[in-house]
Amino acid sequence: MYLLAGDLGGTKTLLCLVEYKNQQQWQVLYQQKFTSNQYAQFDDLIDDFIKNPAVHDKNIHAACLVVAGPVFSKKQQQTAKITYLPWVLNNQQLAKKFNLNQVKLLNDFQGIGHGIPALRTKDLVCLQQGQVQPHSPCAVIGAGTGLGEAMVMPTRVLPSEGGHMGFAPETPQQTDLLRYLQTKYSRVSYQELLSGQGLVNIYQFLRATQAGKPQATVEAEMQQHDPATVISQHALAGDDDLAVKTFELFAQIYASQAANLALTCLAYGGVYVAGGIAAKNLKFFQQPAFLQAFLAKQPMRHLLEQMPLYVIKNQEVGLLGAILVAGQA
Numbered sequence: 001m002y003l004l005a006g007d008l009g010g011t012k013t014l015l016c017l018v019e020y021k022n023q024q025q026w027q028v029l030y031q032q033k034f035t036s037n038q039y040a041q042f043d044d045l046i047d048d049f050i051k052n053p054a055v056h057d058k059n060i061h062a063a064c065l066v067v068a069g070p071v072f073s074k075k076q077q078q079t080a081k082i083t084y085l086p087w088v089l090n091n092q093q094l095a096k097k098f099n100l101n102q103v104k105l106l107n108d109f110q111g112i113g114h115g116i117p118a119l120r121t122k123d124l125v126c127l128q129q130g131q132v133q134p135h136s137p138c139a140v141i142g143a144g145t146g147l148g149e150a151m152v153m154p155t156r157v158l159p160s161e162g163g164h165m166g167f168a169p170e171t172p173q174q175t176d177l178l179r180y181l182q183t184k185y186s187r188v189s190y191q192e193l194l195s196g197q198g199l200v201n202i203y204q205f206l207r208a209t210q211a212g213k214p215q216a217t218v219e220a221e222m223q224q225h226d227p228a229t230v231i232s233q234h235a236l237a238g239d240d241d242l243a244v245k246t247f248e249l250f251a252q253i254y255a256s257q258a259a260n261l262a263l264t265c266l267a268y269g270g271v272y273v274a275g276g277i278a279a280k281n282l283k284f285f286q287q288p289a290f291l292q293a294f295l296a297k298q299p300m301r302h303l304l305e306q307m308p309l310y311v312i313k314n315q316e317v318g319l320l321g322a323i324l325v326a327g328q329a
Contacts, residue, residue, distance in 0.1 A: 002029075003329075004063035004100070005322035006046075007111065010084030010145055012036055014319055015049045017058060020327045028323075030054040042087045043097065050098065062102040062329030064322040065089065066111030068145070070161065078105040083146065102329040106157075108318055109150035112140050112274050113157035115321030123314035125282060127273075127291055130308035136268035139261045142275030142312075143194040143254060151265040162261060163191040170256055170296070173249070180205045190257050193250070196228035196277070203231055203246040212242030232281055251284045255293035262307055263300055270308040278311050285311050 003018045003026075016031040032049055039045040050056060069083040078091040091103040106114070116138065138152035147163030167188045169175040181188045181201060192198055206212050218240050221230045234240035235247035254273070262271045278285055294309060295301050314320075 001061040002058045003323065003326040004046075004049075004060050005319055005326050006063070006065040007108070007316070007319045007322060008036070008042065008065055008082055008087070008089075009068045009108070010036060010082060013042075013045060014316065015046065016319065016323075017055050017060070018323050018326070020323070023324060023327060026323060026327065029058075036082075036085055036087075040086070042082075042089055043094070046094070046098065060098075060100060062104075062326050063094070063098075063100050064104045064106065064111075064326035064329075066106045066108045066318045066322045068108045071105045071107050071110075071159070080105050080107075104325055104329070106322065106325060107148075107150070107159040109140055109142065109148040109274075110157045110159045111318035111321035111325075112142065112148075112272075112312075113138070113150045113152040113321065114325050115317040115319070116140070116152060116270075116272060118320040118324060119312065119314060119317060123312060123317070125286065125311040125313060126308070127285060127311065128294075128305075128307070128309035130270070131268075131306050132270060132308055133268035133306075137265040138269040139258070139265055139267035139271045140274055141254075141258050141261050141271075142273065143196075143198065143277045144275040145196060147191040147194045147198075147257075148275070149261055151261075151267075152269065153265075160261075162264075163194070164189045166190075167193060167253075171252075174253065176209065177202070177205050177249075180208065190253075193253050194257060196226070199228040199231050199246060199250055199277075202249050203227070203242065206242055206245055206249070212245045214242050215240055218243065232277070236281060236283065247281065247284050248289065251287070251290050252293045254278075254285075255290045256296070258309075259294045259297050259304055262304060263297060266303070267307050270310060272310050272312055274312045274317060276315055279313050279315055282311060282313075 007014045013034045020026040067080045071080045080089045095103040140150045149160040149162040151158045234243035
């Protein structure tokens with residue numbers, strides 16, 4: 001049978017047509033990337049996809065769409081609004097309009113959770129081997145435009161808005177960072193630190209406290225391009241001390257929050273760091289300081305040492321999850 005799977009984000013949307021046999025046997029026949037904000041509503045985007053010659057003559061059975069935002073369920077009806085877009089989705093309306101037997105909506109980190117079983121060894125970077133305990137929960141965390149989290153249980157994937165929990169500093173420098181951000185935000189959550197904007201916030205804090213000397217050329221780039229991308233590029237290149245220190249502090253806080261989530265659900269099945277920032281800046285996550293910050297949770301360090309810890313390199317893991325869930329229809 002043919003399925004439609006999608007990963008809907010504030011910046012880009014990926015849709016794919018899949019020929020599906022079972023959870024182990026399926027093939028992507030066609031995939032297309034769209035710029036999300038070029039469409040006033042999602043219906044117009046999916047209509048363009050279905051009209052494509054590679055798709056239009058296929059009898060699509062069901063669809064699963066993972067969305068960057070919360071999903072609300074009431075009996076068989078699901079609704080979702082994409083964060084940073086005016087799109088409002090209703091699964092029953094989409095099924096009726098596009099003649100599909102079923103449409104399922106998932107939060108984007110639910111999609112990642114469902115996609116983890118489809119990951120291969122090459123899709124992962126192991127930061128800590130740990131000892132996998134079968135049938136145990138997994139934790140998923142990922143910084144990008146915002147901070148996403150989910151808990152993967154043996155029978156279901158639980159969405160979370162844990163990225164909005166209040167930031168708890170763990171070092172004197174982080175306490176100063178919190179005080180600095182309290183002058184900017186009425187409430188400081190982890191998302192104000194672990195996101196693209198979070199990188200900028202940390203950079204500005206270090207600049208203001210003279211923890212590093214800014215380069216005029218780098219600051220000029222930040223005026224012309226996405227500041228978080230500029231910071232990441234120079235941190236990776238190692239040619240700007242302030243950018244490097246920014247990413248080191250960012251990774252330290254990231255590891256701490258990953259451990260918070262791991263302890264919340266006792267993630268003996270594994271802790272998975274997702275999102276584009278980690279995948280594109282692996283060297284900061286492979287440094288000993290990241291694992292040290294992850295384990296610095298006395299008196300529970302011995303629990304965290306048992307948990308496998310990975311970075312997901314495959315940035316289409318959410319789409320994999322959508323395919324597997326659509327196949328259950």
